[in-house]
Amino acid sequence: MKEKLFSRLEEVYPDLVAFRRDLHMYPELSHTEVDTPEKVADFLTNLGLEVKTGVGGRGVVGTLKGSNPGKTVALRADFDALPIQDEKDVEYKSRVPGIMHACGHDLHTAGLLGVAKVLSENRETLAGNVVFIHQFAEEVIPGGAKFMIEDGCLDDVDVVYGAHVSSTDSLGAVGVKEGNAMANGDTFEIEISGKGGHAASPHLGIDPLIVGSQLLLNLQQIVSRQVDPIKSAVVSVTSFNGGEGFNVIPDKAKIKGTVRTFDDDVRDWIEESIEKIAVSTSNSFGASVKYNYVRGYPAVVNHPEETERVKKIAIDLFGERMVRDISPQMGMEDFAYYLKEVPGTFFWVGGAREEPSEVYPHHHPKFNVQEKAMMYIGKLFISTVLDYLSNKKSQGLRQKESSK
Ligand SMILES: [Zn+2]
Ligand SMILES: [Zn+2]
Secondary structure (H helix, E strand, O other): OHHHHHHHHHHHHHHHHHHHHHHHHOOOEOOOOOHHHHHHHHHHHHOOOEEEEEEOOOEEEEEEEOOEEEEEEEEEEEOOEEOOOOOOOOOOOOOOOOOEOOOOHHHHHHHHHHHHHHHHOOHHHOEEEEEEEEEOOOOOOOOHHHHHHHOOOOOOOOEEEEEEEEOOOOOOOEEEOOEEEEOEEEEEEEEEEOEOEEOOOHHHOEOHHHHHHHHHHHHHHHHHHHOOOOOOEEEEEEEEEOOOOOOEEOOEEEEEEEEEEOOHHHHHHHHHHHHHHHHHHHHHHOOEEEEEEEEOOOOEEEOHHHHHHHHHHHHHHHOHHHEEEOOOEOOOOOOHHHHHHOOEEEEEEEOOOOOHHHOOOOOOOOOOOOOOHHHHHHHHHHHHHHHHHHHOOOOOOOOOOOOO
8 A cells, every 4th residue: 555655656756846846946935925825725626635725824724535534634844935045056946036945845845745646546545534734934933833723724633743854864864853852942132221422431321232241141141050951941142232333332232132942941931030130230230121032933842652653654664774863953843833732743854965065054045955855755744644544543444454
């Protein structure tokens, strides 16, 4: 059964590459996607799926009902691009100035459509349903996931899986991580109001640059002195601005930064701690502060059972040496929201270019991956769906052939 689906996936691969390259040439930024969801919806409609558009804003959801009753599996791919100028030298490079698919979401989309095509052609063998979640705006907080969930994309879904290609891991290498996999990602802004004046008379003013410098150093104590060393956290100041002239003490200075954590109690603690330090440091100089802390995506917490399922399947398909348990990452992903609702797991699949000089990190102007990574993601998704539906069927006939 599985082999038949895999060979069909290989057959449609050229179409998927064409689809991916079309998205690559015409990328769309988060929250402004118009053509991309339309192309996705057309593809799914042609497969005979039930298709909903405008889900949560710009999302597309296709539902495949198997011929036999059973559980419902959701698979998710994101489709937004980034505000980056494409500097690759390939014939399918971005035709849109300043916008580029530099994270592989075009490949996620085409790969998931391939899975939808193959499974929809074999719906008579499915005991259960498959929901294809094509998500807009992963790259920009608050992200599309939250809105799509609010609009019902997980209604009746029992389990959800998502995959991300990696431009630096070798082709087909699979990374899984049970539990905390990606961090809570928040941002903060502190505006310091002092008292500007002539630089030659500093005693008459309150210099917000000195206050800010002291504050910046004081913030370093949070992770080094206040967070349990066994728990992880990052507080990074990424911007410190104020003043322009040579002889003017400015009125105001602004500090911006990001916070990454895994535990919610650490997250709460850091949010409060930054404020306390900002207020006390500024007060000691006679300056005042305005503080704004914005919560981004929550941590991606992978469910043990589903992570183990994907790991076993990956070992079975690609061999033990291609699969590894990876460390938690300080990056963030709005797949986290799906995992707050239903069990599931988010995993990584390598797609590094063969030529080392073509390997660049995600969000780099020369980012690219091997398109074959789609096949690895596709096979993992197909096998996981078959495995879940055959093991978890609540009613209906057991599949005649096992998925192995
Ligand atoms: Zn990205
Ligand atoms: Zn991404």
